[in-house]
Amino acid sequence: MPATATHRQRIPVLKGLFTFLAAAFLSLHELPAQRDWDQVQITAEQVTDSLYVLFGAGGNIGLALGDDYAYIIDDQFAELTGKILETVSGITDKPVRFVVNTHWHGDHVGGNENLANQGAILVAHENVRKRMGMRVDRGERGVSEPAPYAALSRITFNDELTLHLSPRRSMHLMHVDPAHTDGDTYIYFPGENAIHMGDNFVNGYPYIDQSSGGDIDGLLRNLNMALFIVDDDTRIIPGHGPVMGRPELLEFRDMVATIRNRVRAARNSGKSLEEVQAMNLTAEWDASKGQGFIGPARIVQFAYETAD
Template structure:
């Protein structure tokens, strides 16, 4: 079973001290940090458009923080994937008139629930009001607030329903959980995540970014193309190391004992995902 700290999967109402902090990135784009996935926010003449919404008990705090920036309501909400630390507030926002947008598989996962074996927990189906009402297959564009918001599906990465969002004019990229800027990433095998898909998602992000792009990771502080590239190099190296051992016919237990992630563990193996866990994800999805 994976052991996650409170920021990722615990219930937000067990952390009453959580504060929602806003950081201005451009004249119209903000990032909100709290408990759970980082929130992207677009503010302008066309209204307020948000990316992810953390946990349900934090909705009022999130709305209050948005209200400090603008007096407009949240018109659209884009979910980067289906995990509760990113979609937990959906129902609360939808009841206020917010239109929820996500990949087809996000609605499917939320509708049916899932046994998340890697977390040792069962996720029940979401209420109808929490489900995305606009879904897409591969990509879509939203022409809002003087920018072009491009939403891309990246297949079988963190999950099978991940989306990354690029604001072309503002040059801001939200990677969702296809980028953990806090160490090793969580590859949700039970939700269709794979190491190859994860690497491909990072490559997609790098293809959209330039040296001036401000990158919002799913978790962790703001980042940039150089750091995202380094994250991608690490993942490729880990994949290669695990693949070489697996190709020799070694069992998962033997591969774990060989410690193929050792050179990265000090810097990356002390947060959400521990060394044995990232190696297991990679081994199982090769």
């Protein structure tokens, strides 16, 4: 039956209502209060003699053991701080003295305030502190309100910073180009031949947070930089996913580069975003990389909107 004028008038309204409800559902679904924290288990894996990775809900946590203190890289959500510290205490009796953030997203910095209140010193790039201290509209991800002062880093840096774990061991904090966000930091352990790359390296399609200065070209530069740092024996802690090595990093870089180049070429030929998304330019990776947080349409959008 042909649509009447009244029906045609209702369609945009219904579409708008559906979009609003979907966004509201997404925002509610992402609130930490909606998770069943009792079901989250924090597990640990030894990466080197003095470096561990902790898995739970949110970004991977690095745990580095110095002569006197324990150093944590990222801290997931506030509701998990007790479980995280319990897991740490099962590995070492050294107090957690420093917490380093790879970037500002809540699944990586949610425990900052709790750990600071227990005596830890928070360390991050200056853009991490800036983003956490302001109201950020992240589009479909909702609005992030300013974090309390206690959750903000007390030590910030511009380009790089070295923390000395012992007379012969150190961890190097390196601010990299805007990629996932504009505060992304690599944490490199030359003595252990290990690196924590934060969300510049994940086991799915990468998230380019454009509301935080994210850029796919910056991501490619950072991945190329990492490939010069690591060798075939380097242990790489990604922001999400299992500990990996140089072959997986190389494969990830090649995937990102190929998608970026394909999308850029299609865009520059005059195609709209919707037309490029319909071209299945990511088909060979969709089954293995596109079933999680970022799907094929989103990674194409990131490349379409941020590739130079």
